Amino acid sequence: MRLQEGSGETAVAGYLSKLSKDIARWQAEGLIDEATAAALLRDVQSRPGGVRFGSVLAILAAVLVGAALLLLIAANWEAFPRLLRVVLIVAGILAGYLGGAYLKNRGHDHFGEALWLLAAVTFGAGIGLVGQMYHLSGDETQAILVWCAGTALAAIALRSHPLTVGAVLLAGGWLLMVATESGRGDHVPPSYLALAAVLWAVSLWTASTAARHLILLSLMLYVVLVYLDSEGLVAPILLAAVSAAAFAWGAAQPQQSERIVKLGGGLPVQGLLGFIAGMSIVQFEYYEERSFLLVAIIVFAGVVAALVLAGRESRMLRWLAYAAFIYELGFVYVTLIGTMLGTAGFFLAAGLVLAAIAIVITRIERRVAGSAAGEGRA
Amino acid sequence: MNPSRRLLLVAFGVAAVQIGVLGWMIAGRAMILRSGNDVMLQVQPVDPRDLLRGDYVRLAYNISSLPRELFGDTLQDADPGEFTVYVRLASDADGIWQPVAARYGSPPEAAPEARHIDIRGTADYSPAADMETISVDYGIERFYLPEGEGREIEEGIRERRFRMLVAVARDGTAQIKAFYDGDTPIHSEPLY
Numbered sequence A: 001m002r003l004q005e006g007s008g009e010t011a012v013a014g015y016l017s018k019l020s021k022d023i024a025r026w027q028a029e030g031l032i033d034e035a036t037a038a039a040l041l042r043d044v045q046s047r048p049g050g051v052r053f054g055s056v057l058a059i060l061a062a063v064l065v066g067a068a069l070l071l072l073i074a075a076n077w078e079a080f081p082r083l084l085r086v087v088l089i090v091a092g093i094l095a096g097y098l099g100g101a102y103l104k105n106r107g108h109d110h111f112g113e114a115l116w117l118l119a120a121v122t123f124g125a126g127i128g129l130v131g132q133m134y135h136l137s138g139d140e141t142q143a144i145l146v147w148c149a150g151t152a153l154a155a156i157a158l159r160s161h162p163l164t165v166g167a168v169l170l171a172g173g174w175l176l177m178v179a180t181e182s183g184r185g186d187h188v189p190p191s192y193l194a195l196a197a198v199l200w201a202v203s204l205w206t207a208s209t210a211a212r213h214l215i216l217l218s219l220m221l222y223v224v225l226v227y228l229d230s231e232g233l234v235a236p237i238l239l240a241a242v243s244a245a246a247f248a249w250g251a252a253q254p255q256q257s258e259r260i261v262k263l264g265g266g267l268p269v270q271g272l273l274g275f276i277a278g279m280s281i282v283q284f285e286y287y288e289e290r291s292f293l294l295v296a297i298i299v300f301a302g303v304v305a306a307l308v309l310a311g312r313e314s315r316m317l318r319w320l321a322y323a324a325f326i327y328e329l330g331f332v333y334v335t336l337i338g339t340m341l342g343t344a345g346f347f348l349a350a351g352l353v354l355a356a357i358a359i360v361i362t363r364i365e366r367r368v369a370g371s372a373a374g375e376g377r378a
Numbered sequence B: 001m002n003p004s005r006r007l008l009l010v011a012f013g014v015a016a017v018q019i020g021v022l023g024w025m026i027a028g029r030a031m032i033l034r035s036g037n038d039v040m041l042q043v044q045p046v047d048p049r050d051l052l053r054g055d056y057v058r059l060a061y062n063i064s065s066l067p068r069e070l071f072g073d074t075l076q077d078a079d080p081g082e083f084t085v086y087v088r089l090a091s092d093a094d095g096i097w098q099p100v101a102a103r104y105g106s107p108p109e110a111a112p113e114a115r116h117i118d119i120r121g122t123a124d125y126s127p128a129a130d131m132e133t134i135s136v137d138y139g140i141e142r143f144y145l146p147e148g149e150g151r152e153i154e155e156g157i158r159e160r161r162f163r164m165l166v167a168v169a170r171d172g173t174a175q176i177k178a179f180y181d182g183d184t185p186i187h188s189e190p191l192y
Helices: A002-028 A034-046 A053-074 A082-105 A109-133 A140-158 A161-180 A191-205 A209-230 A234-252 A254-261 A267-285 A291-310 A315-337 A343-377 B003-035 B150-159
Strands: B037-044 B056-058 B065-067 B084-091 B097-104 B116-123 B133-137 B142-144 B162-168 B174-181 B184-188
Touching: A002 A034, A034 B003, A053 A109, A082 A109, A082 A140, A082 B003, A109 A140, A109 A161, A109 B003, A140 A161, A140 A191, A140 B003, A161 A191, A161 A209, A191 A209, A209 A234, A209 A267, A234 A254, A234 A267, A234 A291, A254 A267, A267 A291, A267 A315, A291 A315, A315 A343, B003 B162, B003 B174, B037 B084, B037 B097, B037 B116, B056 B150, B084 B133, B097 B116, B116 B162, B116 B174, B150 B162
Parallel strands: none
Antiparallel strands: B037 B162, B056 B142, B065 B133, B084 B097, B084 B116, B116 B133, B162 B174, B174 B184
């Protein structure tokens, strides 16, 4: 199975390189103009062809080298005079972006993207170095924001998917830092919503599905932070409601919703996740009240509905639903039944319940597999 | 223009913008060092267990904690969401600069005399908080050191008098200039 997948990837890569050559030839012969050629190439390259091993390794290498660079700066490496360190950073940024462009032009896309990522990390290291050179303190959040803006700019200009993901991660880091900063109010910055909207637009331009998924996850984090800050239930309930609506839309109109949100068919999964996240907060709030059971019933109903409505199309959604079901059971046990049963009773009950869940999951999976095979024959 | 040359140009443009941002940050700080007003502050040890943080020492100054009276009755008028504080400094007989007035949001009202310098900081508490003293950060609470040198200074600060020469820009931004152990400078910052 593994071998087959591997050869499939090679086949895809071979097809890509052949198609790229053909497009170049068509352009040279005047069959298509430059804009069409570029658009075709982009379309071919942005096709999700599974996670390519080489790409992952190249990105990992860039992250490792980048981390080494950041650590070097952090250790205040005195072997180099600091002017030389600035020169090294400048040279690293130049070499990273230009070298990445050069590699991309030669068709080594993954290594090109990895070099760009490294250049963006070097930019961050440069900001850290300036802070260290002048003993700046107290505005780390601003430094992260500048880093994020620089990375987003690079992502836009170079139409780079990994750089978009990088910018989204930096924005999330900024959100966490501002929200957990000691003193000065401790507020969750509403401006993050604007930042997320901008990054969403960037991700559409750079065709980065992963970035959009990360943005949605960061918005769930945002709601959790707002709840921790204010203890109000408006944000979590809003999250659960919007997520349920998104799920319904994604399940009922898969093609239409996909055209608009472009999540690679992941909208129902994100919807279910958001629903569970929001409702979990509500449950924590009603932990010791009677209405807890009502909330738990809503969650169970939601998870089962998700399974019935969209479980067949998405394996990820099914597993998320199973996990949510078990989590919810545990939650209900700890709050309601935990007080009634002893530890031995708990193990017995947990074992029986898990066995029941296992049987149900196996049956669902078998049925899905069976109907998929049936469709395949038809 | 062919696409590969355009990509190289765009990549160069991105690099130029990011390098420009770094250059602008450096130029701004060098400018304060070159043309800011110098004030000498007394270094005070902060939380004794937690002075050394990896590669820098945390520092507090004689102006880090301000008595409430210094703000006069401007505290009542201040916007509760305001955390920026301006502190007016004047040199004492020993050459150490001491706070003479402070205000949230804008420099103290009376026009500064020639011997006064206004420095800008960020308060830990809003003006509405009922605190006896208000602690203020000026962005100069860290001193980065080569690995391993921090411990010595950390111990020194508890026993001897350390002072910090700080350059203050016209808008009140503070920038560390030189670190003194008694009268001997132990680290002094070049412009670049």
